[in-house]
Amino acid sequence: MDHTPEDIEAVLALADAAAATDGVGPLSEQTLLALRNPADYPDVVHLFVRSDTGIVGYAQITPEPTNASAEVVIHPAFRGKGLGRQLLDAVLDAVGTPLAIWAHGDNPAAKSLAHTLGLERSRVLFKMCRPLTGSLPPVALPDGVRLRSFVVGTDDAAWLRVNARAFATHPEQGKWTHHDLELRQREPWFDAEGFLLAVPSDDPQRLLGFHWTKREPAADGTPGPEGEVYVVGVDPDAQGLKLGKALTIAGLEYLARTGATEGTLYVDESNPRAVNLYDNLGFEVCATDVMYARN
Template sequence: MSSAEPTTDRVTRTHVLTPAEAADVLTLARAAGDADGADPFDEHTLLRLRDPEAPAVHLTARGPDGTLTGYAHLDTTDPGAGVGVELAVRPGHRRQGTGRALARGVLATASGPLRAWAHGDHPSAAALAVDLGFARARVLWQLRRPLTAPLPEPRLPDGVALRAFVPGADDAAWLALNARAFASHPEQGRWTEVDLRVRLGEPWFDPAGFLLAEESATGRLLGFHWTKVHERPGSARIGEVYVLGVDPAAHGGGLGRALTAAGLAYLRDRRGLDRAMLYVDESNTAAVALYERLGFARWSAHVNYRLG
């Protein structure tokens, strides 16, 4: 991308996308994901694309014929933590300066620190980030394992039982547990009731696959394994360890391993899946070691770049 000629595409900025414009962006995202083997936008961005009231800035690049050739999403929810950026260029329109034009639009629009994700660690994204002065700050690994291989038995600690999440009844207790379990996590630990409610309303949500570990004597929540199934036309179904958390007070008793095994068994036995995936920070060595012991191996990397 660094050697591309200046683009003739027109870059525009808006705070609200029309339904037709949002559909155009989703089509572009699918094309980019199919070409790169990694979706260019994370779940948070995709959910916000469907919510016209979500605070965001949208940069679109269109060719002379009106074709959407590129898109950049600026998440302005928490300016103090930095503006989140995700960017994609349509396959067939790459190496023509569109990505650089969008990136310059981002720099001209945003103030304060920037946090930009390069999903799949694409070489062109890395080159552009270096050219613009961004520094590689965080790596998120995607790990995978076959569910056809043997799974460990989910051995729960004494006095702990598993049950399914009950929407409406468990919301507040789960949010409090999630905040404790991910107190130092830059995204997950800040989930609000709105964040939870949006996901509970998604077509993929399955309460039976949202496992809660509770103390039998008191009903206190100690941990959870929220599973997810990805179903995309033309692609094989795959399960995900969507969110796995354990109360810090319950660490060291094997609960995380038991919850992981129970969720994987659910995906295999109840959902009929033959493979599973998860995301984990490279720096979270304890979690990486746990997942590797459970048969997961590295599949791809997603890199966060910082500026300012």
């Protein structure tokens, strides 16, 4: 259904209340983008649970021809009243195709409810953390390769091409369009200087790989203490250059240099090679998101 700016603010406040109680945000970045920019996502479905006090529950459904996805949140003060089950039933009723629902945090209550509804655990996403106050390994770039920062409007097409090639089998990342990129460039956290590109020294417009860093703003609008390894990708044609580790370290150095005190990243449990790389760089699993699916 359509929603108003007041509805958006109410859902954001609801998400903040849930995060304060659960220790993890209930809505992903993509869900928040679609919530705040409904005109840009006309196919997304928004469901609300309203009470006399306002919106106390929210679900968002992203329809896909073969596999829709959804996220659901109930205000902590209204849990234990069956609202979560009712909202999930509404989500399941609204979707005729296979459906995947994200539960941010490996919460026992979410696990129990998913089991009751016949949903199966289908994907696990690790959040990994490490302090940025200690030393980092040196950045070892191959001969003939240098780093430069992303230039908005100039590097967009090249980045989209390499991103699609690097994440050709990824369920979300490899499908990004110019619209997806542009929306993030408008976000308050976007920092082109911290969007690092690996290029040949003699051909600076040819993109070999990248590390896009991210720092969400704190309550006062200044960059927060967490510095995120937002996306690291390497063109398949450049895989033999071992750029992934060098790009990761270079981005962490940038985040530390600009004031971040903790490095974070998200990686699929099913990608042991990446998990091992980050483990060797001092990262540890600090939170877990779980996807439950109805086939």
